[in-house]
Amino acid sequence: MSEKRIVITGIGIICANGIGVKEFWENTVRGNSGIKEATTIDTTALITRYAGEVNPFDPAAYFSPKQLRRMERSAQFAIIAAHEAVKMSGLDFSGIDAYRAGLVLGTSLGGLLNGDVFHKQWIYRGLPKTRPSLLMSYPIHTPADWVSQELGLKGPRSVISTACAAGTNAIGFGADFIRSGKADVMIVGGVDPLAPLSFAGFNSLKALAEKPCAPYSKSEGITLGEGAGILILERLDMAQKRGATILAEVLAYELSADAYHPTAPDPGGAGAIRSMEGSIAQAGLEPGQISYVNGHGTGTPANDHSEPKAIKKVLGDQASRIPMSSTKSMTGHCLGAAGAVEGVACVLAIQQDILPPTINFQSDDPPLGLDYVPNEARSAVVDVALSNSFAFGGNNATIVLGKYRSERKLPITQAISRPRVVITGLGTVSPGGVGKAELWETFAQGKDCLNAITEFDVTPYNSRCGGSMPDVAWKKYIPTSLLRRTDSLSKLAVAAARMALDDGNLKVRRANSEKIAMIFGTGTGPLQTVESINRDIITKGMDQVNPAVFPNSVMNAAAGQVCLSFSLKGPTSTITAGGVSASTALVYGYELLCQKRAEAVLVVGADEFNEPLLAGNDRLGVLARDIIRPFDQQAEGMLLSCGSTAFLLEREESARERGAAIYGELLGYGMTSDNYKIGGINPEGTEWAESIRQAVLHGGLAAGDIDFYAAAACGLPLVDGAEARAVASALGNGVMVSSMQSMLGYTSGGTGGMGLMAALMAIGQGVIPPSIHLENPIGESQLNYVVNQAMRKTVDHAAIGSYSFGGNYVTLLVGKYS
């Protein structure tokens, strides 16, 4: 089973407590704090002046002026930490198959700082005087794209944005790709910069401590931090073969949802207990075998009361013996990077047998009598370290790392199988209709669902048409208490989720609620909310954020609402990898079922359409004026739209056991990426084609077996051409091809979900939806398009394409269930 064991062979870090592992660890062991008065953020209107800032920091020492013009702080941090980690690992990427090396990054903000600059230009100078190149490196996934480009990776690439749990979650998701055999090396970690949005937001919640944070003792609030932590995960046998120094092993990780409250943790820590117990069990350990706990330890009263309680419950009578500390006391809370920074700290603790301290600890009476390693580091054998990250949206993540010992038995490596994964419930809301029946009718008729935009004034823009939110009797699908205080993204997600649960006839009960996972994929997230908060910050001030709205600004807010609305308490995560988000969420759900970490997975993909989105894309010149013509020679760009899809995934045996109707079988997937250009994709479609080939191979099929390919083409000649080449190269010309975007518009992260709905329709009804507005197909390849009218044809197997700007490709493969 050595090919399923994963070791850590390199680490890299940049945070307030040090640039580079050496400086970071020296400071950490000495109990030196990196928290000082902030210099990059105007704190005058805020509760605090303090932050864990990377200072001094001279980006020019690392990057060329040309790079710096486009690269914001997140990308810089991530690249610096990644280079250090790779160097330490001794890996030579030129010597390994680039498709077998991938990357998963956790982040809350990604390239938001570039967005801030753009936003200010937009507000103060007007859209025509903004610098569009800022937007190329603004999407949340661009730091991952930068790192990938730097290192020349072509394997699975993904971005997790589960707020403060993202870093830990990203390490785990990266490990999943190695365990599943999809990659041999994964670069994993997290990054986040200090940003006005986080300061103003946490300030509005009164969650900031005035003085540097004092976790587990004074607990007066958090101190924000920034930075990046990167770890190199490698298949054990390969690391051994190349004689790498093994720093530690990834034993297991687990996720859970509180389904308790949008921001507050469950006070009894029930969700935290599930993620801790789950990861300990998967690692084949008894709680008493944990040597060190790196706590979430934010310093807020809510966390610092509930986390020790949960720890005590998990560790039982061993709790007071097992040391636990919060390194956030020295680094500040690095949000999406926190779990990664703390993961690096755990690797060092394991390697050096030193427990990092909780500094600023001022109590003679430690809460619940636990050992918080107060103020001074100390020596102790650290065989196994457990690291916790808990977040808004009730997302919990725990990872267990240990010294590499060959005799360890890891139950999780035994649990993995390749079961048949089936789709048993569908839900959707989009301009194409509410519910599968309406959407399929739209597909069957080849209906153009895009209209002149009336929601806002479009005179400043070139593009005039888009997809409006359909009329939905929201109350039928969404708890009224939620309806009042939520944004359109959450509405789309919750309504589709409800439909899929109902359609699949899956009743969520106490007995199964912890076994149902929920994975969310969104390309642009709650952009409307983020824009309005940011606008207030820019125009009114840092202390003008509405505390009721800020929690909706995290990318996983909608996922939290879904879990809360339907009491889903199993593993939960949010993928924000641009256009491949829904597809990647389906991949994640598939892997959770393979690892038997859930009985059923609800996968939801959703994206909004709003004015800021139109403005940005319009400025980039990627939009058509009024018609979207995928694969057509006259195509001039995309039209934007909104929508959501939800899918209930189960293993075949559980679906059959409860007599569920089966729409189709998820046969496999392929994930690749390119290094062509930030914000662009390789026009040759080389890596895209490879993702299609991988999916076909995964499904045990041959290219000729694929009857229908639901394309991601969106009317951008660059994308359509690349995809056409990819399909022709991977599947040949026999496959029927069409693009749902021609009817529904481009919904960013939702693309793969809409494609899957089309594929399931084709499989179930023998009707392939058409590509409309297709008069003169592009000449790149002689593909068989389903032109303008739906086509009757038996479809046994279908592939679904998706791509993300920045060069990320996910292909799904589904088949008729028999």
Place this chain on the structure above:
Amino acid sequence: MKSPLATLFGNSTQMEYLGNYETVAVVSSIEQEYDAVRNHVGIFDFSALGKIKVSGKCAMEYLQLLVTRDIEYLAPEKSAVTLMLDDAGQVVGMVTVLNFEEYYLVETWPTAHEKVLDWMRKQSSEDVVIEDVSTQYAIIGVEGPQSWELTQKLVDFEITSLPYQGFFETEWEGNDIVVARIGYTAEYGYQFMIREEQAPKLLEVLLQEGVPFEAQLCGWKVLDPCMLEVRQPNIDLELDQRNLFEAALNWLIDFRKDEFVGRDAVLNMKEQGFQRSMVGFSAPQDVNVREGDAIKVEDDVVGQVVCAVNSGVLGKKLGLAMLDNKYAVSGLELAVDAGGLSAINTISSPYILPKSWSIKMI
């Protein structure tokens, strides 16, 4: 009918009828019991509450149609307070609906028990099973700033994790028991529902464990001031012949809900408007203000007193008055004719700040 705990709370001279139930009105004295609830722990025998079990395939749909709040998303182990109306929009009862997943339990005030049960049976359909389990279970309540600490003594479940209106089923000394975070006084409040025959033993343990918290047995009477102080609806007192807009109980109706019995009627009431409204008032302790006393502005009668109690925390008389809309606002000084004119002040709720609000469990 009599609670299995009645004799443990008091003797026959202390009994009063609440609906068909004989209950203990006062155990020691209102003052002592009030002190226990507001500062320590008061232990109540709530066995007289009606307990109606609703099961069957369509239990949710059935109840959803009968109650004024949306219970579709009421999660298992959660409860909701709501009204039940008849077709004319008149209140049948105020009820607490608890979702046990396999069934729902509808808790009613003792005085509304029969009426609610009759109404529910009348509305029943074939996929719904309605059982009155009132006499099978006793309910012991604990209310007061320290009641959560006392509750924790009896159960392993981390009591701080139990959200407001949440409940859980567990075992106590080998017996099934339901612990619900439900109360009426705005202090921390919990209810234990247990088979009738086990209840005396549970009470005994609560009393023993309650010693350090200065827990005291309380009767029903002390609820009047305690509920009024925080404007916890006391339907019997407040609704009496009034429509629910006048009684300011419309917050218990979710008008966003598309369908429930009585919806059209109450919407109609709302449209027709109302001339008078309920508002709170305080008066000096020595003014002997009573139900029905006229409230005047100069020589004009502008309303009547609905009820009045002594508020221990305020050290004043506290009451509700039904006033012409013009005067139904807080912050006015009016006169009450209570055997001679005395000044009263209209005030806004809550009229006191319960101690529990400043005690954080975590």
